[in-house]
Amino acid sequence: MSGSLVHNLVRRLAYAFISIVGVAALVFVLLRMVPGNPVATLLGEHADNETVERISSSLGLDQPLPVQFANYVLGALHGDFGESYTLGKPVSELIGPAFLNTLWLAIAAALVAWVVGIACGLLAAIRKGTVVDRLFMGFSLLGVSLPVFMVAMLLQYLFARYLHWLPVAGITDWTGYILPAIALGWGSAGSIARLVRSSVIEVLQQDYIDTARAKGRTNTQVLVLHALRNAMLPVITLMAMQFSGLLSGAVITETIFSINGIGRLSVQAIAGRDIPLLQGTTLLCTFVIVMGNLVADLLYNVCDPRVRKGA
Amino acid sequence: MRRRTFVKAMLAAPLCGLLAQGCSSLTDRAKRGRLTTAASSDMTTMDMAHNESVYWAQLNIFDRLFETRMVDDKATVINSLCANYSRSDDGLTYDFALREGVRFSNGDPLTSSDVRYSFSRLLTEAAVNTDIPLQIRGGKALMEKQAAELEGFRITDDTHFSIVLNAPNGGFIAQLSSAAMSIVNERVTREATNFGMDPAETIGSGPYYVAEWVPNDHFTLRYNEHYWGDEPTVKESVQRIIPDASTRDLMFRNGEIDLIDLSNIDTLIVQRSYKTEHADQIVYNQQVGMTYLALNETNEFLKDVRVRKAICMAIDVDDIVNNLMSGDAIRQNGIIPTGIWGHNENLGAAPFDPDGARALLAEAGYHDGDVSFELALSGDGPKLLYEAISNQLSKIGVDAHIRVYDKAAWLDKRRSGQIEAFLATWFMDYNDPANIMDVFFGGSKQVKNRSICYPDTDVMARISDAKSILDDEERREEYRRLERKLVVEDRAWIPLYEQARLFCRGERVERFTPFWAGYGDFYVKDVVLRKEAQT
Numbered sequence: 109m110s111g112s113l114v115h116n117l118v119r120r121l122a123y124a125f126i127s128i129v130g131v132a133a134l135v136f137v138l139l140r141m142v143p144g145n146p147v148a149t150l151l152g153e154h155a156d157n158e159t160v161e162r163i164s165s166s167l168g169l170d171q172p173l174p175v176q177f178a179n180y181v182l183g184a185l186h187g188d189f190g191e192s193y194t195l196g197k198p199v200s201e202l203i204g205p206a207f208l209n210t211l212w213l214a215i216a217a218a219l220v221a222w223v224v225g226i227a228c229g230l231l232a233a234i235r236k237g238t239v240v241d242r243l244f245m246g247f248s249l250l251g252v253s254l255p256v257f258m259v260a261m262l263l264q265y266l267f268a269r270y271l272h273w274l275p276v277a278g279i280t281d282w283t284g285y286i287l288p289a290i291a292l293g294w295g296s297a298g299s300i301a302r303l304v305r306s307s308v309i310e311v312l313q314q315d316y317i318d319t320a321r322a323k324g325r326t327n328t329q330v331l332v333l334h335a336l337r338n339a340m341l342p343v344i345t346l347m348a349m350q351f352s353g354l355l356s357g358a359v360i361t362e363t364i365f366s367i368n369g370i371g372r373l374s375v376q377a378i379a380g381r382d383i384p385l386l387q388g389t390t391l392l393c394t395f396v397i398v399m400g401n402l403v404a405d406l407l408y409n410v411c412d413p414r415v416r417k418g419a
Numbered sequence: 420m421r422r423r424t425f426v427k428a429m430l431a432a433p434l435c436g437l438l439a440q441g442c443s444s445l446t447d448r449a450k451r452g453r454l455t456t457a458a459s460s461d462m463t464t465m466d467m468a469h470n471e472s473v474y475w476a477q478l479n480i481f482d483r484l485f486e487t488r489m490v491d492d493k494a495t496v497i498n499s500l501c502a503n504y505s506r507s508d509d510g511l512t513y514d515f516a517l518r519e520g521v522r523f524s525n526g527d528p529l530t531s532s533d534v535r536y537s538f539s540r541l542l543t544e545a546a547v548n549t550d551i552p553l554q555i556r557g558g559k560a561l562m563e564k565q566a567a568e569l570e571g572f573r574i575t576d577d578t579h580f581s582i583v584l585n586a587p588n589g590g591f592i593a594q595l596s597s598a599a600m601s602i603v604n605e606r607v608t609r610e611a612t613n614f615g616m617d618p619a620e621t622i623g624s625g626p627y628y629v630a631e632w633v634p635n636d637h638f639t640l641r642y643n644e645h646y647w648g649d650e651p652t653v654k655e656s657v658q659r660i661i662p663d664a665s666t667r668d669l670m671f672r673n674g675e676i677d678l679i680d681l682s683n684i685d686t687l688i689v690q691r692s693y694k695t696e697h698a699d700q701i702v703y704n705q706q707v708g709m710t711y712l713a714l715n716e717t718n719e720f721l722k723d724v725r726v727r728k729a730i731c732m733a734i735d736v737d738d739i740v741n742n743l744m745s746g747d748a749i750r751q752n753g754i755i756p757t758g759i760w761g762h763n764e765n766l767g768a769a770p771f772d773p774d775g776a777r778a779l780l781a782e783a784g785y786h787d788g789d790v791s792f793e794l795a796l797s798g799d800g801p802k803l804l805y806e807a808i809s810n811q812l813s814k815i816g817v818d819a820h821i822r823v824y825d826k827a828a829w830l831d832k833r834r835s836g837q838i839e840a841f842l843a844t845w846f847m848d849y850n851d852p853a854n855i856m857d858v859f860f861g862g863s864k865q866v867k868n869r870s871i872c873y874p875d876t877d878v879m880a881r882i883s884d885a886k887s888i889l890d891d892e893e894r895r896e897e898y899r900r901l902e903r904k905l906v907v908e909d910r911a912w913i914p915l916y917e918q919a920r921l922f923c924r925g926e927r928v929e930r931f932t933p934f935w936a937g938y939g940d941f942y943v944k945d946v947v948l949r950k951e952a953q954t
Binding site: 142143144145146148149150151152155156157159160162163166194195196197202206261264265268269272275276277278279363364365366368372373376379381 | 460461463464469471472545546547549615616633634635636637659660661662663665666669670672673675799824825826827828829830831834864868
């Protein structure tokens with residue numbers, strides 16, 4: 109590993125750490141600035157003032173803000189993010205399984221997006237200006253334009269309601285991931301396909317492609333080893349950012365398909381004014397996005413010698 | 420050629436997998452004796468000391484001394500764990516005898532000690548649902564940790580005990596039927612580290628025990644072989660958490676759930692699809708609760724009874740019931756809702772008379788646009804109803820402008836007595852007028868807590884005292900007099916309607932009786948599966 113790469117990595121890690129701590133502090137303060145006692149939401153209509161005050165006190169919400177923040181940071185350093193008000197369990201216990209569900213969904217959706225996106229983009233680039241190109245670009249435009257909830261509902265009606273091939277919602281086995289993965293991955297596939305197409309077309313016009321052909325490389329070799337490899341640099345950045353976005357929760361997809369993931373947990377935390385749970389999910393999402401960006405930067409370093417050498 | 424075969428095989432494999440999966444799913448769905456339902460959100464805990472909004476677990480895992488059940492279409496309090504009881508002449512002491520041979524789902528016998536522990540625990544946990552056990556002598560001392568035991572709970576033997584109250588309460592037996600008063604297994608709960616969250620530590624004597632709970636995903640109940648009552652046809656119940664209403668709708672149509680609560684399904688779908696295609700499968704149930712308009716009497720305009728009367732006369736409740744609620748509601752004219760003991764059917768409806776309302780406002784010295792107040796809407800409140808009321812009031816020149824609040828902020832503001840006007844629904848927990856009269860008008864604290872700020876302390880004192888009247892007829896009459904005073908004379912409460920809750924039975928369900936109070940939660944044992952779905 110070269111010195112500049114190590115230097116770059118350390119610098120990026122420091123930025124990542126500052127971002128995460130900053131977001132944690134900001135979320136903590138903002139959530140407490142919003143009017144309304146979260147215990148009121150928790151207890152609902154029937155509770156009187158005395159009960160609200162008693163429970164608020166037992167949750168430590170009557171303590172000064174700096175004391176609450178200090179307690180939160182101390183707990184977080186020991187892996188204790190508090191207990192969810194609405195689900196009554198330690199936040200770490202709730203986030204773990206939810207993140208795992210989101211991770212599987214993100215991997216499945218990313219696979220759909222990457223395989224479909226790269227294949228369509230490449231074919232469209234090769235068959236530029238033909239019916240195939242228009243067909244694939246139309247398909248990708250549809251993916252980018254259609255809202256996720258509409259795709260999700262269409263898929264549910266087609267594959268679950270009429271064909272009875274797949275369950276409407278819920279994850280009881282691997283088939284439960286198919287429809288949400290397509291619904292979530294299609295939009296990303298559209299973006300990737302369009303980017304791959306334009307990048308490949310641009311690369312195919314470069315001199316070194318002619319050189320490769322002159323050396324006797326087959327069309328497939330030229331496409332895969334030269335054109336696609338070089339065209340993938342911007343695509344990798346997009347893919348990494350899309351993946352970190354998917355990992356931070358797909359609220360609509362998770363809600364429609366009843367997947368107990370990070371996105372749904374966050375929405376539930378917002379609706380129930382569940383401060384510890386919301387802090388936990390936000391912190392996790394921040395971590396994932398920051399790390400996603402870091403990985404994208406590092407991949408860029410690895411793939412492009414010019415970036416590595418600081419050119 | 421070989422490559423083509425390979426490609427075909429590659430395409431066919433996942434398809435076959437899917438079909439096989441589909442077939443196995445169908446087999447799963449057809450599993451005998453299982454009922455699958457769906458809820459929009461999960462419960463917080465099964466512990467009644469920390470939960471007073473979702474009763475799914477409480478109704479099915481635990482028993483109470485009494486239950487409120489529908490008997491001849493009337494909500495009636497009947498004996499459950501209690502075999503018989505007697506009340507002393509002064510109304511302070513109740514002697515109870517427990518049903519013999521009742522066992523918890525783990526096989527432990529249920530005794531008087533379990534009952535005492537269950538009631539005491541609500542006070543020692545000191546969170547929610549403390550109001551009923553607090554009426555027992557020594558309840559306050561126990562809650563404030565000044566006593567180690569509940570003084571007013573005296574055990575005679577394993578199946579006999581007495582309860583001494585601080586003051587007589589004519590509705591005490593009805594209160595004991597509320598889900599909050601569920602009986603837990605003392606031995607297991609004392610040793611438990613996570614009661615209410617861990618199924619193994621949450622033991623009751625009800626018809627089911629919790630087989631599995633995956634928060635935010637599903638909740639599985641299984642038949643309790645030790646149950647003392649009739650064996651239900653549903654041997655296993657899986658409640659899935661499906662937040663999206665259209666997904667629940669689709670799952671029902673697909674046969675993935677057997678019973679659907681239509682309350683959150685789009686009204687158009689209910690009207691045009693369920694009520695036509697599944698008309699004979701619809702189960703109607705009145706939600707025993709009241710949707711009302713509350714007006715804060717500290718407001719400069721609303722403190723004038725003529726303004727409140729004018730507002731009442733400007734609201735076309737029948738129009739709201741017939742159009743906004745599509746007829747799935749009953750107009751209410753009082754405070755005690757239809758279905759509750761003490762409800763007064765003879766209380767006449769307030770006239771809808773916009774011209775009279777204008778005249779009344781003019782008499783009070785107000786003209787178009789003079790009267791203005793905020794109609795505070797909680798984020799999850801009935802937005803369309805707010806718009807309808809605001810629109811109807813605008814026709815008599817009253818500006819009731821809607822402002823949306825986050826639910827926590829709305830509740831905070833209401834508890835501090837600062838909301839000028841709001842619409843809400845109150846659901847009954849037990850079959851007694853005190854559950855609404857006392858909660859809203861039982862004292863200065865209550866009227867402020869509800870942002871009504873009703874000022875008549877004499878009326879409030881009478882409402883508080885009405886609980887203590889032991890003669891049922893006398894108590895009912897007193898509540899009716901007070902209700903008339905509040906609604907007709909003072910217009911301190913503007914009643915609107917009682918909404919119906921609609922369920923739709925799937926093909927596997929033969930019969931279903933919803934919970935008497937019209938909650939979304941119900942007794943699973945009240946679902947009867949068709950014979951072919953049972954065995």
